[in-house]
Amino acid sequence: MRIPYRPLAIGLVTLAFSALVLARALAGDRHYFAPVANPVVKEECGSCHLAFAPSMLPARSWQRMMGELDKHFGDNASLDPAAAEKITNYLVANAGDAGGQRYSSKLLKGVATGAAPQRITELPKWVSEHRKVPDWEWRHKEVRTKANCVACHTAAEQGYYEE
Amino acid sequence: MKNMLFVTSGIVAMILSTATLAGPREDLLTQYAAAAKATSFSAARGQTLHTQSFSGGKPDTPSCTTCHGKDTRGAGRALTGKTIEPVAVSVMPMRYTDPAKVEKWFKRNCTEVLGRECTPQEKGDWLTFVIGQ
Structure with missing residues (x-):
């Protein structure tokens, strides 16, 4: 069986990128205080x-x-x-x-x-x-x-x- | 001809309605006039009230212009650093249309600047002043 290297590599890169963005977003939360909505x-x-x-x-x-x-x-x-x-x-x-x-x-x-x-x-x-x-x-x-x-x-x- | 009559009567009705339909600002003035037993208000007196310095209130807010700024059509700034929208009706058409809000701020601001509440005469003069600005 042939291993599909290319799609796998693309998948991994995408995943790594998303994880990075998500980590940044979570870190940003430390400075988030929900504003008054009332x-x-x-x-x-x-x-x-x-x-x-x-x-x-x-x-x-x-x-x-x-x-x-x-x-x-x-x-x-x-x-x-x-x-x-x-x-x-x-x-x-x-x-x-x-x-x-x-x-x-x-x-x-x-x-x-x-x-x-x-x-x-x-x-x-x-x-x-x-x-x-x-x-x-x-x-x-x-x-x-x-x-x-x-x-x-x-x-x-x-x-x-x-x- | 019939059409012409229709249009004319429409225009007349519009003029009549604007003349008799007083807005909340006018209602306030009527109310202040009744309370002050005043026959008229003066924009000039209102302007003096707005710009003069008082010593009865809080030392850091001697006059209205301390926070509202000298230009009635420009923004002011509270001591907290927060921007205050201009007081002039010409640039803020929705101002003074909520009577409860007007009364609340007269009470707060007059107490801070003059050290007492404003009289109905003073309120009417000031409102007349900013309506004309």
């Missing part, structure tokens, strides 16, 4: 700042934040109770520790159990991921604040936070 959350949270992905903080963080909207990082961001409840439910259901979200639990690595951190930019993992960003870049007029993810991560609104 229109109310998008509107109410996203009109002043990027509507941060709920998976970036644990559920208890969102609960605390939504309970203190009148003192929201120096602003009174109070909402009517009905809207606030809807938003809280969404954030909690999609929080980083809501289960099955391996990559965001990576961002939550090092957060003490029971702690309710409020600033994503103070999470230990966030700090170590950004340790190489020089001071002058943070002060750049297009950046202004560490919470302005889109200044550097241009696809942040779509959930991608690659370098």
Whole structure:
């Protein structure tokens, strides 16, 4: 029996190529945080700042934040109770520790159990991921604040936070 | 002849309907006028409100233009770095058509800039100003 070398070789090359692409795609997932899909959350949270992905903080963080909207990082961001409840439910259901979200639990690595951190930019993992960003870049007029993810991560609104 | 009459009456009906059919912005103005017991609003006063500096609010946002920018037809930017769409109705025709949203932002922004809520007179003046921009 003759072995069909040519088709076999082509098959192997195709397979190797697909594996490479797939591996890259999976590696990219490490920097993917599903963006807010709920229109109310998008509107109410996203009109002043990027509507941060709920998976970036644990559920208890969102609960605390939504309970203190009148003192929201120096602003009174109070909402009517009905809207606030809807938003809280969404954030909690999609929080980083809501289960099955391996990559965001990576961002939550090092957060003490029971702690309710409020600033994503103070999470230990966030700090170590950004340790190489020089001071002058943070002060750049297009950046202004560490919470302005889109200044550097241009696809942040779509959930991608690659370098 | 009959055709002509038909067209003419159609045009008249259209003119009448645009004259009487007030949009949500006009409804808001009517509402503010009633609350302020005002007979008219002034775009000039609205402009002054928009550009002047206040000391009663938060120190980092002394005026509307701090975030909205000096050009009403250009984009502004919040202190968070986020872009704010222009305030001028001429470039943002859908602005101020949701009364609840208008009230929400008057409340938030006036508190931040002036340190108090805006009066119905101020709201009407400001709205008149941006409608004309």
